[in-house]
Amino acid sequence: MNAILTMPEMAVTALALGLLVLDLWTPADRKGDLGIAAIGGLALILAGSFLFGAGAPQYAFGGMYVLDGMALFFKRLMLGVGVVALAAALEYSKRFAAGTAEYCALILLAVSGMMWAASANHWALLFVSVELMTVTFYVLVSFERTRMPSLEAGVKYLILGALASAFLVYGVALVFGGTGTLGFAGDSGPGLGTGSVLVRVGLALVLAGLGFKIGMVPCQFWAPDVYQGAPAPTAALLAAGSKAAGFALLLRVLLEAAPDWALEMRPVLMLIAGASILYGNLCAIPQRNLKRLLGYSSIAHAGYMLLGIVVLERAGAAAILFYLAGYACAVLAAFLVAALAFDPGEPEEIPALAGLHRRSPYLAAALALSMISLAGIPPLVGFFGKFLLLKGVVLAAFDSRSFGWLAGVALAGIVTSFYYYFGVVRAIYWSAPAAERPPIAVSRVAGAALGACLVGIVAAGVFPSPLLEAARLAAGALRIP
Amino acid sequence: MQTLFPWLILLLPLAAAALISLFTRPHRDLSARLSIGAIVAGFWLTLLLFALPGAAAQAYETRIPWLAAGGLQIDFGLRIDRLSLLMALVVTAVGGAIHIYSYEYMRGERRFSTYFACLSLFTFAMLGVVFAPNFVQMFFFWELVGVSSYLLIGFWFERPAAADAGLKAFLVNRVGDLGFLLGILLVWSRLGSVHFGELERRLAENPAALGAMATVAGLLIFCGALGKSAQFPLHIWLPDAMEGPTPVSALIHAATMVAAGVYMLARVFFLLAATPHWPAALHFLEGLDALEIIRIIGLFTALMAGLIALQQDDIKRVLAYSTLSQLGYMVMAIGLGQPGPAMFHLATHAGFKALLFLGAGAIILALHHEQDIWRMGGLRRAMPLTFWTFLIATLALCAVPPLGGFYSKESILAHAWHQDKLVFALAWCGSVLTALYMFRLVLVVFGGSPRRPRDAQPHEPSHIATWPMLFLAGLTVLAGGADVEGFLAGGAQGTASLASRLAGPLAHAPFVMLAGLAATGLGFAMAWGLYRGAYRDPLPARWSTLASALRQRLLLDAWYARWIGGSFEALACLASGVDRWIIAGAAVRGVHGSVELTGRLLRLAQTGKVSTYAFALGCGVAALLYWLIR
Amino acid sequence: MQDLLFYVFAAVALIAGFLAVANPFSRNPLASALFLAVALVAVSGLFVLLHAFFLGAVQILIYAGAVMVLFLFVIMLLDLREEQKRRARKVAAGLASALALALAALISAAALAGGGPADPPALEGGARALGRALFTDFLLPFEIVAVLLVAAMVGVVWLSRKEAA
């Protein structure tokens, strides 16, 4: 049965349930301690996940669950993202009168959903893990129930998410009809015979369902609205975690289970990647709200990462993993600052950041660094990720003219993105604040989490080798036929 | 010793920057001393490296593994050869003089320590470019130069013009850098290495290794220099970058940042000179090679900037356009296939242009931040030392023997004469322009009678500022004796006697030398006729169309703002306008670029309505299915 | 007999489903909800015809029973008389319906093209086989669904609680 392999996920789930139970006996003024306990517990699990070696793939539950290098990489990434999101949540949950424990527990459950997704080797596990993540996010997005934008974002995410789920289920049904099995390729069953039209159409519907999670064109519309309306920690988890889970599943489905189909769909995937890059970057230019800007930029980043998929190689997958880790650090830092730098109820307008470097030099520097990394300027980590992704496309351009176009579009997108990222930097340092505002006190937990993100941004940019090696090993575990 | 010194040269400025920003920020004097000490130590160490027996004789590298994953193996190293040593000497010598000068110039500045930290960071980045042994490391430091120049140009960020100029410089440079990055990726994917030495070896083994992409790769790499060295059409950032403090202008425009582009071209010259070959899609360009295009761009920049400089009234802007023009000469020399003369001109230009900027800084300081040349005048008596050093630099810039500038420029012109008479003729016109706008500047600023408010009593700066000026003047005078080309070509030093070198141009190409001198004389005569004792510029009255076109910088900036919506020039202009548009909510003011407009149109799709989103999602899925089933 | 039942159930499911989402006679949400319940019961009949007896029962118990009751409850809790007056915009509705039709056509074209054996084998084992599968390989998704229900419960409690202050 090998159920022991699922220890990390089980532990996260148990932590969440334990938190909910302990909440019953915790007096109102001690709720913060529960959050600290959750952070500590999650950090322990992260440390414990290093006990698992990335050896040969191991299976559990009749091949439904796989633990290989890639799953392990994603799990560690998601655990790290979870720790930072919890720290943000602890800070942010002072805004809702009660509910710290519920908020933290839901974040933990979402993280466990992402971790299950990273190990999915069967349509059923894929479906339930995605749904665990999504249903939890419905609540997390609308958690600020006294603020209308949060509720509106929640209802938008719910309706579009349910629609995407319906496509996903229908797609899986068609794939099942074509193959007669619910398993993926690999040891649990025969690979997907992708010749059948049922399977091909079914996979297209699955692509739409998963595309919703990563926010690619044409399933991208929810992203800006939801990022803007959702509480900042939720948006951070959506950007860093949900996107990572979506990519983990896309890599499994496209590269491992259905490579023939992916090859057939390559022109469409390239179109989607280019359209996502252009849409995200162009729409982000006129934005004035920081979280909305990050929402649009998340679409563009999904497009960049799709560049790693269209080359259909291990190197591309490794580039995606590297990029995801760097993106997570930068975007988590940005949302942490968004959670700390604005007053409760204040919209996260970029002009309101003026004078931030005087109110809190630490937050100002952190936001500036994360913007520069997102823009992809060396020596920060964002540069190296883009470099690797582009390298794959440029290499492929020798064989096919259309890759040349894609590289051109990606470069144009990157150039455009400098404009709005540096708009944020300029607002922080180079514009006069309308009114003098008090300094911001950063709590120790939030400061440490922010510091961890910054260390990641700088260290992985200056010394990319360890992360690159880890990503390469993880991508090596992909069973590309 | 040979491995330790280069590391010290590189890392001392970084250590200074770190120490200042971490610890000594409250102690202004100590911070400045740290920063100055680091670069002066670097200067002496570079000199020692020259003096070490055999150090300069052959190229060597010191490296530590930096990046190793899979097939990717990149070292962090230092490449010490004649080219990098020469460049390091230029950077540390001129940069050191500017550091010391800054101590006086920035005395009253509130963020004095921060300024020196930025200065040291910039020096570190520049030296990193100089010593880089591979493309990736060079690109890293290349970008770091961009970031630190952004900090320096925008140092007075309270002024909106300075902030915008910093941003503009940064963004325009990014456009060029992306081409550079693409070029690096191309070369890497074709030749399988990013290491300069290795690339050169592989290309020598198999000259056709770059295949159909040879010319494209060369031009993409040239894009990087296009941005950094401010060549047409990416030149627009440089004049605006004058908003920074004057020593920063001197540093960026003379010795370091803009020179980095030319240095990089000299470093990877073997790639530019590769067998020309175009991909099928660009077949119609067959017959042009990369060097030819580079030559044309350099020449055009030199002439265009020289013309615009004729009608600028801001003393720093005249110098900025003159820098552009001289950079055009250097790039043209590269395009002529002559990296040696290009580097020679770079070295001499670094000295005298820095000197011109320091002189301008002294004047600006003495006149309480007055920069309009028509409100100066008669400064010869008030500031004799500044006048004489400025004059020496001007003569060097106008290629008057036996100053350094004469030899470097003659060398470029001589090569032009041998290869292409048309190029020579146009470059000669450029020399006339150079003499004209420089003597205009000298005559208006130092000659005539004072045209300033009576109470102002200009005086020389203190000796902390004058010593660097004298040092640079000395370098300018002596540079003529240096056999830079021979040194770079690898010949043993001192083979030719000093006298034969000094008389070299006369011996090798007497016609070119005489023509060059005639150009200088002609320019001087025109300036004397037009501007001696003039109170305002006579040109607008005589040729109003031409003058106004030149005053508006040949309308290039306006043209950019209007038509190339995608360029950052337009976007930078737009930023404020768009903000106003959003606030006002209605009226569309100002020009908009196509990018902005598309963004706005796309936003219409983002209605905020779930039904629209769901409909679009459905359409996307339907299109996907149709594509599969059709 | 089975053929006849199939046509009856299919017709009921489609007609009731249509009336649930676009009732030309009444715009009352309550009517829609009741028609949806009818459609769900008809689908459960189709499940039974496919020999999935247990699923048929679950469909009626959970869907038509619990979920629809929840819908009805919320509809009655909210005062939705205001809602009925609104008219949908005709052009947008027409476009959306055309798109839905196109998608359905595409999907059914795919489904019908990829044929299977005409005579399906009987689904044997029934509840016993289900139970065995449920507690071996399918245990994992099942448990995750349980966790999901806990998460949804916590969320629903939080969202519908009245603000204390």
Added chain:
Amino acid sequence: MITAHHYLAVAAMLFGIGLAGALTRRNSILVLMSIELMLNAANLNLVAFGRQAGWEQGSQAALWVMCAIAIAAAESGVGLALILAIYRHRRSAHLDESPPLKG
């Protein structure tokens, strides 16, 4: 003779009806109900295919459908709670009423 194709056709039509409802209705409760219809169509597909695939795979499909029913129930539960919370603020269950999040 009724074959799997018949069931598939019914499922596709049901899916289309549900999608049309989800796209045209502005009342969020009705949109949720339409999506339930779409999920049901997918379930019907799965059961029909499961019958073809033999009893072992078929029981897997049946279990999948059970999970899907439970998840759909949870989804509508959260959705209805959200609609209630919005109704408290705005006295309306209507979508697309002067949305503050757009552009």
